[in-house]
Amino acid sequence: MHFFVCIFINFAFVINQIVLNSNYLMKYIFIALLVGSSLSILAQSRSVKNSPALTEASPSSVGMSSERILKIDAMCAQAVSEGEVPGIVALVARQGKIVFFKAFGKSDNQINKILKRDDIFRIASQSKAITSTAVMMLWEEGKFKLDDPISKFIPEFKNPQVLNTFQYKDTSYTAAPASGEITVRQLLSHLSGLGYGIIDSDERIKMIYQKAGVTDLFTTKKITIAESVKKLAKLPLHSNPGEKFIYSEGLDVLGYFIEIVSGMPFDQYLKKHLFEPLGMNDTGFYFPEEKANRLVSVQQKNEKGEWSRYPITFYDPDYPVKGARSFFSGGAGLSSTAKDYATFLQMYLNGGELNGVRILSRTTVQTILSNQTGTLFGGADKFFGLAFSVITPKGEEKGGQGSAGTFEWGGYFNTQYFADPKEKMIGILMKQTQGPVNDNTGWKFRQMLGQAIDD
Numbered sequence: 001m002h003f004f005v006c007i008f009i010n011f012a013f014v015i016n017q018i019v020l021n022s023n024y025l026m027k028y029i030f031i032a033l034l035v036g037s038s039l040s041i042l043a044q045s046r047s048v049k050n051s052p053a054l055t056e057a058s059p060s061s062v063g064m065s066s067e068r069i070l071k072i073d074a075m076c077a078q079a080v081s082e083g084e085v086p087g088i089v090a091l092v093a094r095q096g097k098i099v100f101f102k103a104f105g106k107s108d109n110q111i112n113k114i115l116k117r118d119d120i121f122r123i124a125s126q127s128k129a130i131t132s133t134a135v136m137m138l139w140e141e142g143k144f145k146l147d148d149p150i151s152k153f154i155p156e157f158k159n160p161q162v163l164n165t166f167q168y169k170d171t172s173y174t175a176a177p178a179s180g181e182i183t184v185r186q187l188l189s190h191l192s193g194l195g196y197g198i199i200d201s202d203e204r205i206k207m208i209y210q211k212a213g214v215t216d217l218f219t220t221k222k223i224t225i226a227e228s229v230k231k232l233a234k235l236p237l238h239s240n241p242g243e244k245f246i247y248s249e250g251l252d253v254l255g256y257f258i259e260i261v262s263g264m265p266f267d268q269y270l271k272k273h274l275f276e277p278l279g280m281n282d283t284g285f286y287f288p289e290e291k292a293n294r295l296v297s298v299q300q301k302n303e304k305g306e307w308s309r310y311p312i313t314f315y316d317p318d319y320p321v322k323g324a325r326s327f328f329s330g331g332a333g334l335s336s337t338a339k340d341y342a343t344f345l346q347m348y349l350n351g352g353e354l355n356g357v358r359i360l361s362r363t364t365v366q367t368i369l370s371n372q373t374g375t376l377f378g379g380a381d382k383f384f385g386l387a388f389s390v391i392t393p394k395g396e397e398k399g400g401q402g403s404a405g406t407f408e409w410g411g412y413f414n415t416q417y418f419a420d421p422k423e424k425m426i427g428i429l430m431k432q433t434q435g436p437v438n439d440n441t442g443w444k445f446r447q448m449l450g451q452a453i454d455d
Contacts, residue, residue, distance in 0.1 A: 044277040047358035051350045053279065054343055057097035063455025064092075069100050072448050076441065080105035084439045085414070086299045086307040087115035089430040091338040092449060094423065096346060101338070107432075108297040109307035117338065120282055120294045121430045122320060124217070124332045124411035126341065128251045130283075131330035132188050132387035133344075134270055135254050136364055139184075143261045146188075146386075149181035150253065153260050156233035157182055157253075162193065163236035166204040171211050173204070175236040182241045184257070187250035188386040189372040193237030194248035198314055199412075208235055216249065217332040217412070220316045220323020225266065225330070229256040245377040245384065255330025266328040277357045278343050283336040286325040295321055295335065298413055300435040310434045317434075332412060338430045345419040345426050348407070369407055369421075400447040416442045423453065 059066045069092070076088050087105030091098060107115040139146065144153070151158040160182055161175035178193065186192040195202060197209035197216035209216065212235055215228040229252060238246050255266045262269045267285050275283050287295065298310040298317040310317050320335045327333065347353065348369075352360030360368075369390055371383040378384070381395035388407035396404040403422035410416040414431040427449050429441060 044273060045358045047353045047356055049350070049353045049358075050356040051096060051346075051354055053355040054093060054096065054098055054339065054346055056101065057099060059094075059099040059452070060454075062094040062097050062099060064094055064099055064452050065454035068448075068452040068454065072100065072445060072452065073102060075444050075448060076102070076104045079439070079441045083301075083305070083307075085431050085433060085437065085441060087296070087431065088441060089115065089117055089119065089121070089338045089428075090445065091342050091426070091428040091430075092452075093342055093346065093426040096350075096424070098339075098342070106307070108309070109299060110297075110309055113297075115296065116294075118282070118294065119296050119430075120287065120291065120320075120335050120337055121296050121415060121432055122218075122298070122317075122335045122411070122413045123341065123415055124413050126336070126409060126411045126415055126417065127329065127334035128331055129387040129409060130270065130274065130334060130344065131251045131254055131258070132368070133360065134258050134274060135184070135188060136360060136368060136386065137273060138258065138261050140361060140364055144184060146185040147183045149183055150187060150257065151181055153257055154229065154233060154253070156230050160193070160241070161236050162240055163204065163208075163238065166208075168204075168207075171207045173208065173236060178237060179240040180242070182237075184254070185372065185386070186241050187254050187257075189384055190245050190247055190250060191242050191373065191376070192248060192250045192253075193239045193241050193243070193246060194232070194250050194253070195238050195246065196248050202238065205238060214249075215327060215329075218315055218319045218329050219327050220319050220325075221327070222324035223327050225252060225256045225328050226259070228327070229253050245373055249331055251331035252329055255328055258330070266330065274359065277359065278347060278354055280336070280340040280343055283334060283340045283344075285320070285328050285333050285335075287320050287335065289321075292321040296430075296432045298432045298434055300433065301437065338428050341417060341430075342426050342428055345417065345428075349419055349421055349424060349426070369405065400443065400450065402446070402450070410442075414439065416445075418446060425449065425453075 059069050076090050079085055086109050089103045092100035103115045103117045105115050107113045107119050160178040162178050164174045164176050166173045182192045195205035197214050200206045212231050214232050215223055258269055259266050299307045300310045302308040347359055351362035352365045368386040370385055373384040382389050391401050391406040393404040395401050402420040406418055406420040408418040414433045417428045419426045429445055
């Protein structure tokens with residue numbers, strides 16, 4: 001209040017001085033502009049570029065065949081009718097226009113609930129690219145360097161150690177000092193040496209993480225990312241930082257890092273600086289009662305071969321609408337809709353801007369989509385950048401994956417996406433299954449999108 005009173009007094013003084021001496025005019029116009037810019041710094045900046053928000057249009061208007069798009073429609077319908085998946089929301093966009101957007105099947109077979117286009121899905125690891133984007137937004141503000149050690153911000157990570165010996169009988173272990181500190185860049189690109197607890201490929205890491213009480217993915221329990229990350233920081237690494245690509249909880253660490261650097265709770269930072277500016281109104285960690293009925297059930301095939309709700313295991317599948325709602329997993333905790341996620345990807349295809357709002361610079365997008373892993377991920381066909389897996393020219397040559405530069409990922413509950421900068425095309429499949437399924441929609445959808453291009 002005192003701040004605004006002072007501003008009012010200063011402007012009253014300005015008016016008085018203008019009357020007395022016009023030489024003061026330009027000086028105080030400058031001051032007024034400076035004050036105005038400081039008050040607006042919390043919002044993402046307006047852009048000189050003004051790409052329109054995603055709207056629907058005919059396939060032919062963007063160089064795609066309506067007849068061939070119908071083949072994708074038929075493929076999705078067949079996958080549902082033959083029991084490959086209980087339901088699908090499929091979305092295709094090209095040149096900033098949605099040309100196919102349809103729901104198939106059920107959101108919950110047990111209660112015969114029809115799936116709708118705007119239903120909400122747990123996107124799990126599709127959260128990672130969103131968290132990475134928030135990290136790079138703060139990087140653009142000069143808050144840190146990518147090669148800064150994470151211990152500079154989270155001291156518990158100082159002097160990391162690598163697992164050496166392990167005793168299965170009591171989970172005791174020995175560890176040796178790592179060759180270096182974990183950096184922000186390594187956390188973004190999964191080169192940190194950290195593991196992934198309950199879903200880790202190394203049984204020893206699983207056991208160590210579980211004994212330490214690390215929360216790996218999502219939970220209804222009353223815990224914060226700060227508490228979990230600080231436990232994680234004390235545990236041994238798979239390997240020395242920078243040596244191997246190991247899919248990890250690095251993005252959960254970066255969720256806590258965002259809280260430290262921004263001075264805001266992670267969920268609020270995303271909402272204020274990313275979701276609201278882009279109009280992603282159905283994306284978040286947890287949902288109020290009025291949106292709970294739009295959350296699609298996680299389903300599995302039961303012993304009768306029928307779709308049924310997935311039970312509570314090491315997590316409650318209804319975490320987005322139940323429990324303490326206090327754990328903001330940067331690696332796996334978000335839920336979203338097909339259109340919201342397409343909006344996020346369109347911002348990237350536009351070079352960091354959408355609807356006149358600048359989220360990232362074009363040069364930052366180029367950095368995010370550049371090779372950060374050398375040959376440690378994907379062989380000759382793919383590399384990993386700072387948020388996505390990216391197709392190489394060799395990958396393009398094999399066919400069915402998109403153009404070189406296409407970026408992609410998916411989620412634990414059977415969601416997939418890709419965005420092709422050359423063809424200016426986005427493909428999203430939203431499904432919600434766990435356990436073994438005979439689902440071929442992912443590769444078919446992507447492969448069949450190429451055949452629908454007609455320009």
